[in-house]
Amino acid sequence: MLARHIILFVSYTACLVQAQAQRLTLSILPDPSFNLLSGEIIVSQQLNSWGIKLGPISLGLDIDLSALGLKKREATRSRSRSRTRARLLHPITENDNKTDERREERRLLGLDLGLLNLGLNFGGSKTAQQSKSSSKALINLNLDADLSGLFSWGDADNVARGERGDTEWFTYISIGTPPQSLPILPDTGSSDLFVFGPTCSSCNLYNHTSFDPHSSSTYKNTSGNWAYYYADGSGAMGYTSSDMVSFGEDQTVVRAQMDIAIATAVAGSDFRSSMRSGVMGLGLDAMSTIKSIDEARGKTLFSRLVKSKSLSENVLGIRLTKGRQARGVVYEEGQGQYTFGGIEENYLRGGREGLAWVDVMSQNYWGITMEDISVGSNSILSQDRTTPRRAIIDTGTTLIITSDSASSMIHSNIIGSWQDPKSSLWYIPCSTSYPSTGNVFFTISGRKSGVPIEDLAWKRSNQFDGMCISGVQGGMEGFTVLGDMFIKNHYVVLSYGSEANGGRIQVGLGDRTDVLPIL
Known part of the structure; x- marks a missing residue:
């Protein structure tokens, strides 16, 4: 029997709220792909999409750093991006190639040095070092060269993973006016809001939901190109936009103007087999790949609510309740709650x-x-x-x-x-x-x-x-x-x-x- 997940969203808002804040229950659709895919396939997709190369175990003791798979993994990322671009019919120019080569060199150097376990998070330029984020680095070095993109904790083009397993919590949000409901996955490991578009022929819209911008009176096309490439060879491309994002049973409790990426093409089996039609990133703003006209507003829903002073507390409480399971078999999927602006103290020892x-x-x-x-x-x-x-x-x-x-x-x-x-x-x-x-x-x-x-x-x-x-x-x-x-x-x-x-x-x-x- 297919199970249901529940995610509750609570948001105590001021300027973004059109009605008195209340606790909202958003029903979760079961995903048939849980029953269709073996655990080996699911975990392989998840590891591959993190850039982790699966295959025969190597016991080589060569001191060359490449023996540990770092260079090999970076080369795989580069090749997979090229293959994905080809699948998405995205033209590659000479400048694109040069930019990619420079980016790959910087990331490769960062990964190789990171292997030495230096525990460093370079703040980058002097300007960057004066920011709040760089002041939290483990060690700040006064370097004139901007290395902020070199020693970060992850690559902006490889931050979304396969979000599949026996316990996946996803919910519905609505976009546009009037609101169009879409199933999305809240993801604290990425920072973009990405949904399928109506012209996406590779999005398998016969069993997925798309957002139609032409049906929304509050939609704005910001005319920016957007592309996301995954290490396993999948990816998505489209354009950036802005519209109202809302959630709640009557769609009147929370309405926030958000930057959105609308996909015109996707590649890879992960998108086909899941019912999800988007991902809502809840990571830090610096990880977002969507260009925004007003960067100060906040890039994610959480950040936007915080920066607009719409929450009674600048916190997001997360409670994922595990399903009923025994010896590798899940008999009933779990539930959970995301609380914007509060903490469920009754669930805390x-x-x-x-x-x-x-x-x-x-x-x-x-x-x-x-x-x-x-x-x-x-x-x-x-x-x-x-x-x-x-x-x-x-x-x-x-x-x-x-x-x-x-x-x-x-x-x-x-x-x-x-x-x-x-x-x-x-x-x-x-x-x-x-x-x-x-x-x-x-x-x-x-x-x-x-x-x-x-x-x-x-x-x-x-x-x-x-x-x-x-x-x-x-x-x-x-x-x-x-x-x-x-x-x-x-x-x-x-x-x-x-x-x-x-x-x-x-x-x-x-x-x-x-x-x-x-x-």
Whole structure:
């Protein structure tokens, strides 16, 4: 039986609200692709779209940095972008090629140096260093050259991943006047609002929904070209626009003028098999690829509400409730709630005082310092000097993705775990349980935030009897991605700061009252 997800949005607004703010329930459509795709395909799409190359495990010990896959992965990105452009019939000029080559050189250098685990986040030019975002860098160096795009936590052209799995939370928003309803995925790991357009012949509109700008009286075409290229060879292209975005049952509670990308073409199987017709990015503004006429207004819905002083608090509370599952089989999908401008204290052990706060160190992602990873009482990072001590909060990624070394050490503590030499995917026995195997913890702001070992038996394998695809995978050498596997076990608060804390952008993590204590 197909299940339903629920996301509740609460927004306490002033200048953007046309009616008294109230708690809104937005129904979620089940996605048949969950039943059509094997776990191997889903996790492969997710890792590929992060730029993680799957394939035979290499044990080469060459000191050349390329042996660790960084250069190979960058070359794959470059080739996939070229192939995607061809699929989308996007002409390539000589200037385009030169620009891409320069961009690739900068990113390649950044990745290679990042491998040395320098823990640096260069602020860039002197002007950039005076900004609030660069002042939060781990180490600021006074450099005249603008290197702000070199040492960031992610590439602006590769920030959206495959958002698929047994637990995907998506909802409806409406765009235009009168409002047109579209299913979208709220994604804290990207910062663009992207929807299918009516002329997109490759968007499979027979089973997807598109936004028709000609039917909206508030629509504005900002005449900017837009393109998004994914590492797995998929992508989208179109044009930038502006229109009213609203949500609520009567579409009168929240209405905000937003920058939107409207796709005229998409490529890749990920778009075809999902019911989603767009993504609503909730990351930091710097990661947005849509050019805006008024950059000061805020690039994402969250940022726009904050900068317009429309929220009673500059916070976004996230509660993803896990589905009912056992041994790699999900019997009922979970629910959840996004609260703009407030925190659900009744779901927090200890209320607000139960939140542990940590400063955001990235200019793009909700990126934070991570002190350790452990399985039970066994510390992983104390034995691993190469994995960066940083992580991001990403609702657009289903699993937890960390470095190859940390992933290997985690699974070395799980009896019967196995890495497929052909695909490099990690598997654990579906019968894995506590206390015979310790739970996995991520130490952030001095507190150990756990994931039950049973949750790591994520989905039954279609290839190996009795084995489940692990909820932790490797290949991410720059930072650890704390996706829904982590988020659904905790209450997460994203904060743009207040006068009380000096306007510091922060992430708050707390234990949930509806989740059993993780020991």
